[in-house]
Amino acid sequence: MKLAGIDFGKRLILAPMAEITDGAFRKISKKFGCGLTFTQMVSAEGILNNNFNTLRYLAFSQDEKPIGVQILGNDPAILSAAVRELTRFKPDVIDLNSGCPVARVAGKQMGASLMEQPELLAKLVSSMVKAAGNIPVSVKFRLGRDAKNISIIESAKIAEDNGASFITVHFRTMESPYEEEPDFKWLDRIKEKVSIPIVVNGSIFSVNDALRLKEKLNADGLMIARGALGNPFIFKRFNKIIDGEDDPGKPSAEEISRTLFEHLNLLKDEFGEFNALDKAKKHAVWYWMRSDGAGELLKKIFSAKDWKALTGILTKHAEKTAKNQFPREDIDLIQKKFRKKILFWLLD
Numbered sequence: 001m002k003l004a005g006i007d008f009g010k011r012l013i014l015a016p017m018a019e020i021t022d023g024a025f026r027k028i029s030k031k032f033g034c035g036l037t038f039t040q041m042v043s044a045e046g047i048l049n050n051n052f053n054t055l056r057y058l059a060f061s062q063d064e065k066p067i068g069v070q071i072l073g074n075d076p077a078i079l080s081a082a083v084r085e086l087t088r089f090k091p092d093v094i095d096l097n098s099g100c101p102v103a104r105v106a107g108k109q110m111g112a113s114l115m116e117q118p119e120l121l122a123k124l125v126s127s128m129v130k131a132a133g134n135i136p137v138s139v140k141f142r143l144g145r146d147a148k149n150i151s152i153i154e155s156a157k158i159a160e161d162n163g164a165s166f167i168t169v170h171f172r173t174m175e176s177p178y179e180e181e182p183d184f185k186w187l188d189r190i191k192e193k194v195s196i197p198i199v200v201n202g203s204i205f206s207v208n209d210a211l212r213l214k215e216k217l218n219a220d221g222l223m224i225a226r227g228a229l230g231n232p233f234i235f236k237r238f239n240k241i242i243d244g245e246d247d248p249g250k251p252s253a254e255e256i257s258r259t260l261f262e263h264l265n266l267l268k269d270e271f272g273e274f275n276a277l278d279k280a281k282k283h284a285v286w287y288w289m290r291s292d293g294a295g296e297l298l299k300k301i302f303s304a305k306d307w308k309a310l311t312g313i314l315t316k317h318a319e320k321t322a323k324n325q326f327p328r329e330d331i332d333l334i335q336k337k338f339r340k341k342i343l344f345w346l347l348d
């Protein structure tokens, strides 16, 4: 299957996630068979100002391709200048964030609030398309503000009419909480009105979720966000099954541990040991939260003051898991908390 000329086969697409889909995360996802990854959202203004964090968030290496860069903004002149800068790095797609509902974005008339400003949305997409030359431009949307104000059909049409090559839809509204089920019935309604490809996003947490959506929906691609946290294995399992090979099943403790350490080393290379430490703890919890012992790990991991202490805790944890030495844990409850808030250990 191709999206705007990007051949990602039948593979899953990794969603942009702020503070998460850095180079380390994208490289591990690609190694396990993800078809296309995205940087987190970066500010168009930050690109023009050479802001250090903005440039770091969008930096990617050529072996990560195919890759999409997602930008955030609401000024056609700034967005088109930022896109022109980006074309020098030759990403495979440049995406406009038109779905972020958080106050510091939507409250500043960016992200999802663009769906309520049709004329501005049209100008932004057309100016990006002009500036991008032969690099495809896509737009990532939600359904609209709330159940009574669904504007996705109008927004999708604007994207298409102004030259977007495809759109991604997160099938929740701005107001829907994350634990609410996405409303996929809108897909066919959008498809009746637009003919550019539509990537479907929302609540793929398991291989079965992905297979079910693939079967049930007329989607041109499936995008996964939270379900890939600590779980690059989902890409490999999905690919094997759709290629008609044996399902390798859930990863062993040894495979989880090996992959986690590979991920942590990539984080250390990217951010340095000191800055990577808190990120590493977050990812370690996600890698182990689907196995018994997750509660124990949570109690211990925040005591790690440096990299050596952290890796010591994680090595012991992997050994105990491999030997089945942890008591049974309510994994469903942990998963429920995770869906409500990915940093669920900070819930009160």
Ligand SMILES: Cc1cc2nc3c(=O)[nH]c(=O)nc-3n(C[C@H](O)[C@H](O)[C@H](O)COP(=O)(O)O)c2cc1C
Pocket: 015, 016, 017, 018, 019, 020, 040, 041, 070, 097, 099, 100, 140, 170, 201, 202, 203, 204, 223, 224, 225, 226, 227, 342
């Ligand atoms: C921590 C976090 C950060 C996110 N950051 C972004 C972002 O930078 N850009 C964006 O378009 N969506 C962002 N999203 C939304 C996801 O890309 C995705 O649309 C959403 O999580 C629904 O997919 P899921 O149900 O598979 O998690 C973020 C989501 C999470 C949980």
